[in-house]
Amino acid sequence: MEQLQDIPKIYTAIAEWMSCLVMILSYGGKEKLRKEPIRILLKLIGSFAVLVLIHQFCGRVSGVLWLVGMVIAVSTMVLLIKVTINNSIVTAIYLGCRAFMYAELVAALNWQVYYYYFIADDYSSSLSKHLFTSIVYAIAFGFFYKLENEIFPDELQRDKLTVTNRSLFAIIIVTALFFCISNLSYANVNTPFSTGNDELVIFNIRTLIDLAGFVILEAMFMQKLEDNRKNELDAIRNILFTQYAQYRTSQENIDLINRKYHDLKHQLQIIRNESNIEKKNEYIDEIEAGIRKYEAENKTGNPVLDTILTSKSNLCLKHDIQLVAIADGQLLKDIHVMDICTIFGNALDNAIEYELQIPDKEKRIIHLMVSKKNSFIIILVENYCEEKVLKEGEQLTTTKGNKQYHGYGIKSIKYSIEKYGGFVNITNENNWFRVEMIIPT
Numbered sequence: 001m002e003q004l005q006d007i008p009k010i011y012t013a014i015a016e017w018m019s020c021l022v023m024i025l026s027y028g029g030k031e032k033l034r035k036e037p038i039r040i041l042l043k044l045i046g047s048f049a050v051l052v053l054i055h056q057f058c059g060r061v062s063g064v065l066w067l068v069g070m071v072i073a074v075s076t077m078v079l080l081i082k083v084t085i086n087n088s089i090v091t092a093i094y095l096g097c098r099a100f101m102y103a104e105l106v107a108a109l110n111w112q113v114y115y116y117y118f119i120a121d122d123y124s125s126s127l128s129k130h131l132f133t134s135i136v137y138a139i140a141f142g143f144f145y146k147l148e149n150e151i152f153p154d155e156l157q158r159d160k161l162t163v164t165n166r167s168l169f170a171i172i173i174v175t176a177l178f179f180c181i182s183n184l185s186y187a188n189v190n191t192p193f194s195t196g197n198d199e200l201v202i203f204n205i206r207t208l209i210d211l212a213g214f215v216i217l218e219a220m221f222m223q224k225l226e227d228n229r230k231n232e233l234d235a236i237r238n239i240l241f242t243q244y245a246q247y248r249t250s251q252e253n254i255d256l257i258n259r260k261y262h263d264l265k266h267q268l269q270i271i272r273n274e275s276n277i278e279k280k281n282e283y284i285d286e287i288e289a290g291i292r293k294y295e296a297e298n299k300t301g302n303p304v305l306d307t308i309l310t311s312k313s314n315l316c317l318k319h320d321i322q323l324v325a326i327a328d329g330q331l332l333k334d335i336h337v338m339d340i341c342t343i344f345g346n347a348l349d350n351a352i353e354y355e356l357q358i359p360d361k362e363k364r365i366i367h368l369m370v371s372k373k374n375s376f377i378i379i380l381v382e383n384y385c386e387e388k389v390l391k392e393g394e395q396l397t398t399t400k401g402n403k404q405y406h407g408y409g410i411k412s413i414k415y416s417i418e419k420y421g422g423f424v425n426i427t428n429e430n431n432w433f434r435v436e437m438i439i440p441t
């Protein structure tokens with residue numbers, strides 16, 4: 001084993017650093033890099049220097065000390081991910097384990113191929129070694145970056161990845177197990193599970209086991225994505241039915257009120273005919289004016305939208321919020337009732353919830369518009385907004401107490417709009433938060 005030329009430690013450090021970079025850029029690091037380029041670059045440079053030093057140490061020791069050094073290297077990777085994209089430590093460990101398996105596979109595969117074609121045939125040189133490794137690393141980590149950002153769902157790049165303790169425990173065990181098995185022959189050839197002194201056999205075993213570990217981790221990751229997607233769809237479905245139930249309740253209440261007002265008009269007419277007292281007539285006139293105002297309010301031409309607007313208008317009136325609605329409800333005749341409830345219910349609920357936080361009641365303003373421009377239906381809901389709510393890329397920074405369910409209202413809106421071939425544009429500028437929905441007719 002003394003003549004075995006294993007992976008140069010600098011190459012292992014580079015592989016681990018590049019795999020961390022893939023995770024960082026895929027999970028929020030690009031936005032951080034744009035905002036704080038100097039700070040992030042200093043963290044990246046510092047972590048690279050630390051990884052190089054750790055692996056130089058590992059190259060000079062063996063046994064327990066070598067294992068301790070590798071644990072420190074993985075910890076450095078996790079810490080780099082944590083401090084760079086500012087996620088939870090659980091998520092950082094999860095991403096760090098995946099990054100470590102990426103690095104192990106790329107470093108092992110690169111060195112095995114180079115050893116076979118260059119060292120074994122006496123063609124090795126510093127130039128060939130560096131050039132070959134640069135090409136392999138660029139291709140491999142470019143592929144991994146594409147895998148994270150294009151093959152896997154886009155939602156992962158927009159949302160913060162959430163990891164359960166169960167998922168974390170499973171990925172730590174699998175990563176540690178495959179790492180130990182892949183390096184068993186290199187660490188000690190005198191075990192029942194080692195492969196002897198044949199260098200290429202040792203390299204084959206290590207690369208194949210690293211590949212198996214990578215495949216298993218990615219399978220676990222895709223299963224996690226599938227579970228997350230199912231949970232998200234369940235949450236969206238619950239919101240849809242909740243909005244629809246609210247609409248049905250509001251419709252029943254409004255029908256009851258309409259009947260009461262209708263009866264009241266007849267009663268007032270009888271009172272008018274039976275009495276000529278001037279003061280009472282003035283009072284009656286005032287009541288009738290209120291009734292006429294109520295009847296003319298929120299008549300958009302779409303009964304579902306009328307119900308939603310009436311319900312939200314009452315809520316706004318209660319909390320001193322100005323809701324100005326200019327809507328041609330007939331444009332929504334081809335939109336399913338549940339989608340109308342979802343779109344307008346969620347958009348108005350979000351706007352109302354924010355306006356309630358504004359101390360100055362004169363600034364509590366919500367505008368709603370439904371119109372047609374060319375061959376598109378334009379739905380605009382905007383509310384006065386004193387702070388920057390739209391921050392991390394297209395992600396909203398929640399003001400809700402229960403952050404676990406944050407974002408599903410917007411996702412429900414997008415889900416409903418996209419069913420009709422439309423799209424949603426969210427902006428937050430000049431003290432206005434705007435949700436603009438465009439649907440082709």
